[in-house]
Amino acid sequence: MNTYELLSCLKVKKVFGELPKKIDHVYLDSRKVESNSMFICTRGFTVDGHDYAHNAIDNGATLIIAEKQLDIDLSKAALVVVKDSFKAMAQLVNRFYDYPSTKLNVFGVTGTNGKTTVTNLIHSILRKDGQKSGLSGTIGFDLDGDQFPSENTTCDNLTTQAMLHKANERDINNMVLEVSSHGLVQGRLWGVDFDVVTFTNLSHDHLDFHETMEHYGYAKGLLFSQLGENLSKPKYLVLNQDDEWYERYSNMSGHEVISYGMENNADFKAENIQYHQDLTLFTLHSPEGTYEVETQLLGKFNVYNILAAMASLFANGMTVERLVEIVKDVAPVNGRMEKVDFDAPISMYIDYAHTADAIEKAIQSVLPFKKNKIIFLVGTGGNRDKTKRPIMAEKASIADYVILTTDDPRYESYDSIVNDLGKGMQHSNFALIGDREEAVKHAIDVSEPGDIIIFAGKGHEDYQIIENTKYPHSDKEIACKRCTEKYSL
Numbered sequence: 291m292n293t294y295e296l297l298s299c300l301k302v303k304k305v306f307g308e309l310p311k312k313i314d315h316v317y318l319d320s321r322k323v324e325s326n327s328m329f330i331c332t333r334g335f336t337v338d339g340h341d342y343a344h345n346a347i348d349n350g351a352t353l354i355i356a357e358k359q360l361d362i363d364l365s366k367a368a369l370v371v372v373k374d375s376f377k378a379m380a381q382l383v384n385r386f387y388d389y390p391s392t393k394l395n396v397f398g399v400t401g402t403n404g405k406t407t408v409t410n411l412i413h414s415i416l417r418k419d420g421q422k423s424g425l426s427g428t429i430g431f432d433l434d435g436d437q438f439p440s441e442n443t444t445c446d447n448l449t450t451q452a453m454l455h456k457a458n459e460r461d462i463n464n465m466v467l468e469v470s471s472h473g474l475v476q477g478r479l480w481g482v483d484f485d486v487v488t489f490t491n492l493s494h495d496h497l498d499f500h501e502t503m504e505h506y507g508y509a510k511g512l513l514f515s516q517l518g519e520n521l522s523k524p525k526y527l528v529l530n531q532d533d534e535w536y537e538r539y540s541n542m543s544g545h546e547v548i549s550y551g552m553e554n555n556a557d558f559k560a561e562n563i564q565y566h567q568d569l570t571l572f573t574l575h576s577p578e579g580t581y582e583v584e585t586q587l588l589g590k591f592n593v594y595n596i597l598a599a600m601a602s603l604f605a606n607g608m609t610v611e612r613l614v615e616i617v618k619d620v621a622p623v624n625g626r627m628e629k630v631d632f633d634a635p636i637s638m639y640i641d642y643a644h645t646a647d648a649i650e651k652a653i654q655s656v657l658p659f660k661k662n663k664i665i666f667l668v669g670t671g672g673n674r675d676k677t678k679r680p681i682m683a684e685k686a687s688i689a690d691y692v693i694l695t696t697d698d699p700r701y702e703s704y705d706s707i708v709n710d711l712g713k714g715m716q717h718s719n720f721a722l723i724g725d726r727e728e729a730v731k732h733a734i735d736v737s738e739p740g741d742i743i744i745f746a747g748k749g750h751e752d753y754q755i756i757e758n759t760k761y762p763h764s765d766k767e768i769a770c771k772r773c774t775e776k777y778s779l
């Protein structure tokens with residue numbers, strides 16, 4: 291792209307050296323830079339990208355964007371100094387890729403729990419309807435069936451815009467983005483022109499980063515204000531009316547609100563819910579009438595997720611009748627109350643619950659078909675929000691027997707993590723076992739026919755992070771092997 295044209299989107303800047311005529315690539319990481327690249331220096335939490343400008347030039351960068359003057363060889367690369375390189379990145383990268391988000395329908399889903407489930411539901415329903423769809427989130431990128439790994443739930447601005455551009459190139463007309471609060475406060479989605487933004491719920495999490503619930507709630511709210519106030523193009527907020535943040539988020543944009551829930555008079559309201567071991571049934575009241583819905587997803591929380599996905603797709607133009615027809619065939623998301631398909635006298639579920647609210651909801655979802663004990667195993671991460679640990683165990687206490695363990699201990703000791711968790715237990719039927727493999731085996735060892743075991747926290751993940759190394763780990767594999775031995779299967 292022509293460099294003068296590219297830089298014209300920035301009003302206040304200082305240029306040092308002679309600008310290259312054109313730029314072929316943009317990078318944030320000096321290690322990836324190739325010839326004719328623009329390298330944007332950003333201040334990181336670990337290092338300062340400005341310190342890597344030399345490295346970028348050695349690798350072929352001909353244009354450096356920075357927040358300060360740098361001692362670099364101006365015969366090799368020009369330097370453009372801007373006030374804020376994250377803001378400049380949003381402008382430059384959008385222009386470089388020709389504003390890709392304006393050329394397709396963009397869905398954004400935020401909230402403490404349920405983002406991955408709701409984004410996957412929207413993406414799967416669109417594809418089953420015969421539409422092309424892209425997905426970005428915790429499980430990676432999926433461009434209408436082609437998978438790519440990703441570093442974050444919500445990726446940096448450059449990666450997001452590049453992925454949207456790729457979607458444009460493939461004629462994908464829908465993109466569903468999972469939106470984290472970290473991503474919002476770090477401006478990773480600045481310049482994304484959302485069409486439908488959806489809120490699941492807000493409860494205690496990530497307070498190591500946001501410090502208070504007010505700050506955390508504000509961070510999530512940035513997504514709704516990002517819809518803007520140009521009402522000539524219809525855009526929608528899809529909000530959970532049963533959540534206490536509903537009113538505040540409703541007021542963050544002039545665009546229309548479509549509500550969903552169970553307790554209030556929402557636009558999409560579920561009633562008469564019937565819970566079974568491998569399906570859920572409910573009556574849906576919607577703006578287009580009343581329907582009976584069947585889904586393979588389990589538990590009350592997943593009824594909320596289905597309502598959120600249906601309301602988002604209704605906002606985007608699908609009929610409720612068609613949505614009801616497709617929802618029946620949508621498979622549960624990997625590792626979210628996923629029933630382990632294994633012929634044993636016990637039932638096992640793999641789940642990703644790692645917040646107090648999710649733990650409560652996961653256990654409640656199996657209560658309707660409990661025959662014997664519920665055994666609940668859960669861990670939490672090392673060197674992350676410690677305040678949530680006892681609250682997690684308090685909620686886990688609804689189960690008859692609880693195993694408290696680790697989930698990516700990183701640099702923290704097993705004892706420090708499980709002892710913090712243990713402080714919240716409300717009864718004495720529990721075990722503290724730091725080594726997650728031993729903890730999973732213990733769950734099988736204490737089981738009896740008719741029991742239900744939920745392995746929570748790891749979900750789709752196939753690793754355990756100890757110090758800074760990822761070791762292979764699968765709750766499902768360990769549990770099935772132990773089960774085969776114990777029950778002589």
Ligand SMILES: CC(=O)N[C@H]1[C@@H](OP(=O)(O)OP(=O)(O)OC[C@H]2O[C@@H](n3ccc(=O)[nH]c3=O)[C@H](O)[C@@H]2O)O[C@H](CO)[C@@H](O)[C@@H]1O[C@H](C)C(=O)N[C@@H](C)C(=O)N[C@H](CCC(=O)O)C(=O)O
Nearest residue numbers: 318319320334335336337339342441442443444446470472
């Ligand atoms: C704390 C945090 O948010 N960190 C994010 C941040 O990394 P950072 O600031 O540490 O980056 P850094 O290593 O200091 O590097 C600064 C700059 O120098 C550059 N650099 C660095 C080294 C080098 O040799 N050359 C070079 O150019 C880097 O490319 C970068 O541009 O910027 C990176 C790029 O955007 C993110 O990948 C990274 O997320 C890390 C991996 C992370 O774990 N973040 C978590 C907290 C997070 O964001 N989680 C949410 C989900 C939360 C949830 O709901 O569960 C998410 O959206 O993923």
Ligand SMILES: Nc1ncnc2c1ncn2[C@@H]1O[C@H](COP(=O)(O)OP(=O)(O)OP(=O)(O)O)[C@@H](O)[C@H]1O
Nearest residue numbers: 402403404405406407428591626642643648651652
């Ligand atoms: N609507 C919901 N309300 C409460 N808990 C939920 C809801 N949906 C899912 N959960 C619980 O949260 C866990 C994680 O679900 P999901 O991955 O969809 O959420 P997420 O918001 O993407 O989480 P993360 O940000 O950690 O990736 C599930 O395994 C389930 O236990």
